[in-house]
Amino acid sequence: MNDLxxxxxxxxxxxxxxxGIGAELAKAFAAQGADLALLDLRLDELRTPAREIESVGRxxxxxxxxxxxxxxxxxxxxxxxxHWGKVDILVNNAGVASAGSVEALEEREWDRVIDTxxxxxFLMSKHVIKHMKDRxxxxxxNMASICGMIGSKSEPxxxxxxxxxxxxxxxxxxxxxxxxxxxTVNAIGPSLFRTGMTEGALYQDSFLKLYNAQCPAGRPGNPxxxxxxxxxxxxxxxxxxxxxxxxxxGGWTSV
Numbered sequence: 001m002n003d004l005x006x007x008x009x010x011x012x013x014x015x016x017x018x019x020g021i022g023a024e025l026a027k028a029f030a031a032q033g034a035d036l037a038l039l040d041l042r043l044d045e046l047r048t049p050a051r052e053i054e055s056v057g058r059x060x061x062x063x064x065x066x067x068x069x070x071x072x073x074x075x076x077x078x079x080x081x082x083h084w085g086k087v088d089i090l091v092n093n094a095g096v097a098s099a100g101s102v103e104a105l106e107e108r109e110w111d112r113v114i115d116t117x118x119x120x121x122f123l124m125s126k127h128v129i130k131h132m133k134d135r136x137x138x139x140x141x142n143m144a145s146i147c148g149m150i151g152s153k154s155e156p157x158x159x160x161x162x163x164x165x166x167x168x169x170x171x172x173x174x175x176x177x178x179x180x181x182x183x184t185v186n187a188i189g190p191s192l193f194r195t196g197m198t199e200g201a202l203y204q205d206s207f208l209k210l211y212n213a214q215c216p217a218g219r220p221g222n223p224x225x226x227x228x229x230x231x232x233x234x235x236x237x238x239x240x241x242x243x244x245x246x247x248x249x250g251g252w253t254s255v
Contacts, residue, residue, distance in 0.1 A: 039063050096113055125140060139184055
């Protein structure tokens with residue numbers, strides 16, 4: 001049974017890998033035997049996860065890449081293929097959050113959220129899928145959110161809602177289209193997890209009190225609690241699962 005989750009010999013690409021969820025998932029894949037290509041705008045901040053990956057005997061390739069720019073993605077993917085010759089797993093994790101309603105958001109902020117959370121998945125997948133098709137194998141994991149399924153009564157997150165709802169639909173469409181090529185496409189929908197993006201704005205006593213009261217689990221998630229879902233989707237255990245979104249949310253979307 002353990003072999004189902006073995007990633008030995010696999011090459012995984014993780015975007016937004018300098019910290020938070022991206023770094024945790026990269027380390028989890030390394031613990032299962034994968035080598036990692038780490039992509040982020042902040043190249044210096046990739047040093048820590050790269051060292052941790054190498055400390056368990058796996059290899060890490062750190063690349064600076066703006067995943068909203070197709071030219072930079074083309075260069076990054078070409079570098080990965082030159083380095084390792086293949087991409088088995090792609091985790092589209094890069095993302096930003098922004099509060100605001102449609103009547104208050106400025107156009108450039110709307111575009112920033114949509115480009116980072118949605119366009120980046122389109123562009124990264126575009127340049128990886130062709131190589132996965134050649135090998136009749138691939139695992140693509142997109143980072144969605146409970147905000148792609150539910151709204152927020154306390155504070156509007158309309159651009160974020162739109163981007164993550166689109167990720168869920170894109171995942172479903174890609175999963176159906178790519179299944180004949182041996183490529184699965186699935187998404188993970190977290191609720192609140194402690195990351196650099198959420199810590200300052202959301203990890204305040206007043207917000208956490210409200211969140212904990214509404215969440216059936218009574219607490220936010222810990223970053224490593226996404227690892228199981230990601231390893232499942234990245235491994236042969238999920239070979240017949242595609243187009244799905246798994247909400248890792250302490251029961252939030254169940255009530």
